[in-house]
Amino acid sequence: MIRECILSELDFLPLLTPPEKQGKDSDHYFVFKDREILLISDEDSIFLPSADHLSSLGVDLQREQYLGEFRNSSCFAAKIADDFAENDSIIFEDLRKLPGIIGESMAAVAGRAVHLLEWDFNTLYCGRCSTATFRKEDERAKQCPDCGLLFFPKISPAIIVMIEKDDRILMARSPHFPSGRYGLIAGFVEPGESIEEAVVREVMEEVGLCITDISYFGSQPWPYPDSLMIGFTAKYRDGEIRFIDGEIEDAGWFSCDEIPHVPGSNSISGELVEYFMSRSRT
Numbered sequence: 001m002i003r004e005c006i007l008s009e010l011d012f013l014p015l016l017t018p019p020e021k022q023g024k025d026s027d028h029y030f031v032f033k034d035r036e037i038l039l040i041s042d043e044d045s046i047f048l049p050s051a052d053h054l055s056s057l058g059v060d061l062q063r064e065q066y067l068g069e070f071r072n073s074s075c076f077a078a079k080i081a082d083d084f085a086e087n088d089s090i091i092f093e094d095l096r097k098l099p100g101i102i103g104e105s106m107a108a109v110a111g112r113a114v115h116l117l118e119w120d121f122n123t124l125y126c127g128r129c130s131t132a133t134f135r136k137e138d139e140r141a142k143q144c145p146d147c148g149l150l151f152f153p154k155i156s157p158a159i160i161v162m163i164e165k166d167d168r169i170l171m172a173r174s175p176h177f178p179s180g181r182y183g184l185i186a187g188f189v190e191p192g193e194s195i196e197e198a199v200v201r202e203v204m205e206e207v208g209l210c211i212t213d214i215s216y217f218g219s220q221p222w223p224y225p226d227s228l229m230i231g232f233t234a235k236y237r238d239g240e241i242r243f244i245d246g247e248i249e250d251a252g253w254f255s256c257d258e259i260p261h262v263p264g265s266n267s268i269s270g271e272l273v274e275y276f277m278s279r280s281r282t
C-alpha cells in the first residue's frame with residue numbers, strides 16, 4: 001500500500017451492548033439534526049455533549065443507539081427534532097468541518113454515527129412486507145418480525161483513481177461542480193463487478209481512456225451518505241479524452257504546477273493529488 005497508514009491500534013471499538021452505568025461525564029453523544037451535529041459552545045471551547053449536558057439543556061433524544069468505545073469512553077448516536085434551534089449553548093456544525101474542531105479520530109466516530117442513524121431511519125419498516133422492524137441484540141442488524149428479512153447497515157463502495165501520463169495527472173469536472181473545480185475520476189462499484197473492474201469501467205465511461213498498472217492506494221469511509229471510498233493509482237495506456245456518459249464536461253492532463261484545484265487534505269482525493277505533487281517535487 002502506498003499511503004502511509006500503520007494501524008497499530010484502533011481508537012474506536014464497535015460494541016452492541018451499552019455499559020450498565022450510563023450518563024457518565026466521559027460519555028460522548030453524537031446528536032444529529034439532519035446531517036448537522038450538535039456541539040456545546042461555552043466561552044472557551046466547542047465540544048461534544050455528555051448525557052449531563054443534554055439533560056440540563058432539555059435536549060430530547062430520538063432513535064438513540066450505542067456505538068461502542070472511543071479510548072474507553074462510551075459513545076452514543078441519536079437524532080433530535082428538525083425544528084430544534086441553536087441557542088447560546090448549542091450550535092450545529094457541518095460534518096465536514098468536524099476534524100478541525102474535535103480532531104480527526106473523533107470526527108471519524110461522528111461519521112460512523114450519522115451513517116448508522118441514517119441506516120436506522122431508512123429501515124424503520126420492512127421493504128418486503130411493510131412491517132415495523134426491530135433492532136437485533138446480537139449483531140448490528142435489524143429484522144422484520146413478520147417475514148424475517150434482515151437489514152444490515154448499507155455500505156456503498158465507490159472508487160476514485162489518479163491516472164498518470166508522463167508527469168501529468170488527469171483531472172475532470174462534472175457539470176454540477178462549482179466554477180473552476182476539477183477532481184479525479186470516481187464512481188460507484190456496480191453489482192457483479194470487482195473493484196478493479198469498476199476502476200477500468202468508470203475511466204472508460206467518463207473520459208474514454210484505457211488505463212494500466214492499477215494499484216491500491218488506501219480507503220476512507222465517506223458517510224455522504226454511506227460510501228466507502230477506495231483509492232487507486234493508475235497509468236494511462238491509450239485513447240483520446242472523450243466524454244461518453246455525459247457525467248464529465250471537461251477533462252485534461254495537468255502537471256504539478258497546473259493543477260486547478262487541490263481537494264481537501266482530509267479526503268482520499270486530496271491525499272492522492274498530494275501524493276502526486278510530493279513525488280513531482282522530488
Ligand SMILES: [Zn+2]
Binds near residue numbers: 126128129131144147
Ligand atoms: Zn417483512
